[in-house]
Each structure stands twice: as structure tokens, then as C-alpha cells.
Amino acid sequence: MSFDYDVVIIGAGPIGSTLAYKIAKKGYSVAILEKKKEIGIPLQCAGIVSKKLKDINEIPDSLILNEVKGAYLHSLSHDLRVKKDKNEALIIDRIGYDKFLAKRAIDAGAILFKQSKVIAVDSKSGTILCQNNRKVKAKIIVGADGPKSIASDSFNHSFKYFNATQYLIEINNKHDDIGYSNNENVGYHSNENIGFHSNENIGFHSNENIGFHSNENIGFHSNENIGYHNNENVGYHNNEIVNEENKEFKKINKDSESIINNKTDNSNDFVDIFAISKILPGFLWCIPTTKNSYRIGLFSNNDYKNQKIILEDFLSTNEKFKNCSIVEKYNGKIPIFDKNKNLVTDRMILIGDAASQIKPTTGGGLILGFDICNLASDAIIKSLKDDDIHILKKYEKNFKKKYSKELSYQLKVQQTLEILSDDDLDHMFLKLKEKNAEEIISKYGDMDKQSVLVKEFIKRGIIFSIIPKAFFRKLISIWGFK
Numbered sequence: 001m002s003f004d005y006d007v008v009i010i011g012a013g014p015i016g017s018t019l020a021y022k023i024a025k026k027g028y029s030v031a032i033l034e035k036k037k038e039i040g041i042p043l044q045c046a047g048i049v050s051k052k053l054k055d056i057n058e059i060p061d062s063l064i065l066n067e068v069k070g071a072y073l074h075s076l077s078h079d080l081r082v083k084k085d086k087n088e089a090l091i092i093d094r095i096g097y098d099k100f101l102a103k104r105a106i107d108a109g110a111i112l113f114k115q116s117k118v119i120a121v122d123s124k125s126g127t128i129l130c131q132n133n134r135k136v137k138a139k140i141i142v143g144a145d146g147p148k149s150i151a152s153d154s155f156n157h158s159f160k161y162f163n164a165t166q167y168l169i170e171i172n173n174k175h176d177d178i179g180y181s182n183n184e185n186v187g188y189h190s191n192e193n194i195g196f197h198s199n200e201n202i203g204f205h206s207n208e209n210i211g212f213h214s215n216e217n218i219g220f221h222s223n224e225n226i227g228y229h230n231n232e233n234v235g236y237h238n239n240e241i242v243n244e245e246n247k248e249f250k251k252i253n254k255d256s257e258s259i260i261n262n263k264t265d266n267s268n269d270f271v272d273i274f275a276i277s278k279i280l281p282g283f284l285w286c287i288p289t290t291k292n293s294y295r296i297g298l299f300s301n302n303d304y305k306n307q308k309i310i311l312e313d314f315l316s317t318n319e320k321f322k323n324c325s326i327v328e329k330y331n332g333k334i335p336i337f338d339k340n341k342n343l344v345t346d347r348m349i350l351i352g353d354a355a356s357q358i359k360p361t362t363g364g365g366l367i368l369g370f371d372i373c374n375l376a377s378d379a380i381i382k383s384l385k386d387d388d389i390h391i392l393k394k395y396e397k398n399f400k401k402k403y404s405k406e407l408s409y410q411l412k413v414q415q416t417l418e419i420l421s422d423d424d425l426d427h428m429f430l431k432l433k434e435k436n437a438e439e440i441i442s443k444y445g446d447m448d449k450q451s452v453l454v455k456e457f458i459k460r461g462i463i464f465s466i467i468p469k470a471f472f473r474k475l476i477s478i479w480g481f482k
């Protein structure tokens, strides 16, 4: 059989580009097929990653917008403050980072074809067909095409995901203060980019791009959103949104405002995480990118319309955000980890969101995905060297060996959270405070590996004392306690 490339990677997201770089730099021919016209746009990420990023992948300092020491965790009535001595997490310019990773792959020899939406894959022959009629053959195909992966669909049942909605918020409208708005930093406000809302961006506004520009995606590219770069307050404060939800956020905001509004700590050093029952097992985040700008979003089982209402309630009831501008609104999908998912078939593998390689507790996929790139590149390179595609199976085996236990643990945490009401959460937060959990979380908490903390809680007998008694039976069945 003759092939055009050793490896063809579908998707120039952070994981696809990182893997392309690792393989191309070893001298193999690599092509990346990306449906977008411009890499990284639209932003679909809160851009918070543990500082391990610096060990696991390269990141230029210019793409780090902020660093944070910890988090305030809020239930409706109580707060927990988790603080590390040193900065724990980086807030990154995700659009700039995707571009950086793609360029690094190209510099290592990979060829990037933009506006090349893949519409069919044949894993047996290694043939890939794009919407623009480009047809390529590869010894190995990598599906790194995100949560709606066409590569995964060809040999897996469709999988589950959460919806996510995020707003970029500016306070005081000081545009020159805001890293992510200038052309150098990210470029998504430059003319270069204007095309991404146009039809040129093949497949981006099409119906195939499920849920993205469909009606589900309420107000996303509607007129409501137009003019998101002028200083006007976009009007989220309007009467449309007066409903029961408001009361809830008035409460949560009243209690947390002293924290968010910078009374105890430098608010730029902390992220705020809000746990409320109607979005569990997801949460709402408030992430400072600079002193005047925030990424505020949530992931949950709600549809986009309800997420929008929840977010706008949050903004309209918080003093700090009353006169802010909404710079941009985004929607996206966060896959739910599926331990039974097949990752390898014939000459094709899946990686990243396409493989549901996402931490169930936080919805984060970057650190995990970058680490898994090492497992994938090892298997791919060995397979190419030995001219034996069966070696690819080692990737799936090694992934399961290294991650299945941790991710399954996190899934149990997710299932536990899902059954709680706001009163339960308040009760738990109060108990956690009484049990000195702030210190324990600060000491044992790890953004990338929650099993250590959960084990510590179990060891100290905290789990059973914080969970309302009514849930013991369910808890026992989720965790398999005897």
C-alpha cells in the first residue's frame, strides 16, 4: 500500500498539535487537517491549568495572563478558602496557545491544512476525505477532533458531554489594560479574524457542526451579540431575566461579595468556584485574567439557554459586575469520561476530547491530554519503526493502566455531587469548615489528581461526617464501600 503521510492528525487543537510536534520532530511525515480557518477561534476554554503545564509542555511567558494561588469555593451560604503558598495555577491565553502549538508543529516539519473539514475516515485503509475534496492516505490516523469527533463516531457509540457557556467580562471598560483584547496577544480582534463569522469558515456555521450555531446556541451569533467590542454594557441587566434564579444569586453574591470584591485577599490571586445544586455536578467559575477582566462561565447538564440565564443572573446580582461589559460569549461541549470507550481501531487512534480524556471533577483536559500525548507518540513511533499497526493497541492499554483508576475515582466524585441539594451543600461546607478542611484541601488538594484528597478525607473519616445521612445508601453504592 502507498501512503501520502506517516501520520495524519484530524484537528489542530492543543492536543493534536502537540502530538504532531512530537512525531514530526522525530523525522516522520505528519499532516494536520483542521476545519477552521483560524486556529484556536472561537475560545472554548476557561484557560486555567495547573503550573505543571510548564513541566509537561512548553508555554511562552507572554501567553500566561495571570497566576493564582488558590480558590474560594462557595455554596449558597458558606465559603471555603483554599490557598497554596506558591502560585498553583496559570491563567493562559488559550487562543494564543493553540496558535503557538500549531506553529511549533509546523516548525518541526508538520504540514497544516486549514479549512479542511474531515467528512469520512476509513481506518482500515488509512484514507481520509475532506469536505473540500482533499483525500489523503496515512499509515496512522489520529482523531484529535474534539468532543464531536468524526473519528470516534466511526467506531464508538456517541458519548455524553456537558454543555459549557462562558462570557468574557471587562470591568471599567479599560481596554488597554486587557491582554486578551490586543492584536498582538491573541489576534482575535484583528481584521485577519473577521472571517470566522463568515461563510468562508467552512462547516463552522453549518448544521453539521452540531449545536454550535444551531438554535440551541441561543443568541450566540445573533444581533444581541453584535457590537461586543464597543463599550456599551451589553444589556444583560435587562428585565427579561427577572425570575426565581435571581434570588438565589442575590444570596450567593451577598455572601461572597466581600471576597470577590477584594476585601480579604488580592482578588486577582484567587479564582471563585460556585457550587449550586441546579448546575451540579458542574460549577460556575469566575477567573481573573487581569485586574479588570474575567472569564465567567459554567459547565452543567443545563442547555445553553438555561446556562445563559444562570450566568446573567450571577452578573446582575453581583455589585462588582454591575457595570461591566460582556466582551464575548462562547459555548462549547465538555465530554464526560467514558472508561469503556475504544481508543484504537485498525490504523487509527483517538486522543484528547475525542477520546473523552477529560477530568470529571474539573472538566479540564489540557494537562491530561498533553501527558497522554507521550503515550500516544511512543506507540505511534514504535508502530512506524516496526511497521506493525498492532503496536497501537499498547497506547490504549497504557492509557487505561495509567489513568482509568484516577478518572473513575473522579467520576464517583461527580456522581456524588450530582445527588446533592443546596441545603446538603451548605451542610457539607459548614461541616468541612468545622473539620478544618480548608487546611487539608490546601495541603492535599491537587488540581490534576483528586484521588489523593478523597483518600485523605476517607482516612480521616471526614467523608461520612459531611455527607447528609439520607445519602449514605446511595454513597455506599457509588463508592462500593462495604
Ligand SMILES: Cc1cc2nc3c(=O)[nH]c(=O)nc-3n(C[C@H](O)[C@H](O)[C@H](O)COP(=O)(O)OP(=O)(O)OC[C@H]3O[C@@H](n4cnc5c(N)ncnc54)[C@H](O)[C@@H]3O)c2cc1C
Binding pocket: 010, 011, 012, 013, 014, 015, 016, 033, 034, 035, 036, 040, 044, 045, 046, 047, 048, 049, 116, 117, 118, 119, 144, 145, 146, 147, 148, 149, 150, 164, 165, 166, 297, 331, 332, 333, 334, 351, 352, 353, 354, 358, 363, 364, 365, 366, 367, 369
Ligand atoms: C467552556 C470550556 C472551558 C474549559 N476550560 C478548561 C480549562 O480551564 N482548563 C482545561 O484544562 N480544560 C478546559 N476545557 C477543556 C479543554 O478546552 C479541552 O479539553 C481541550 O480543548 C481538548 O483539546 P483537543 O485538542 O482534544 O480538542 P479541541 O480543542 O476541541 O480541538 C479539536 C480541533 O479539531 C477540529 N475539528 C473538529 N472536527 C473536525 C473535522 N471533522 N475535521 C477537521 N478538524 C476538525 C476543531 O476545529 C478543533 O480545532 C474547557 C472546555 C470548555 C468547553
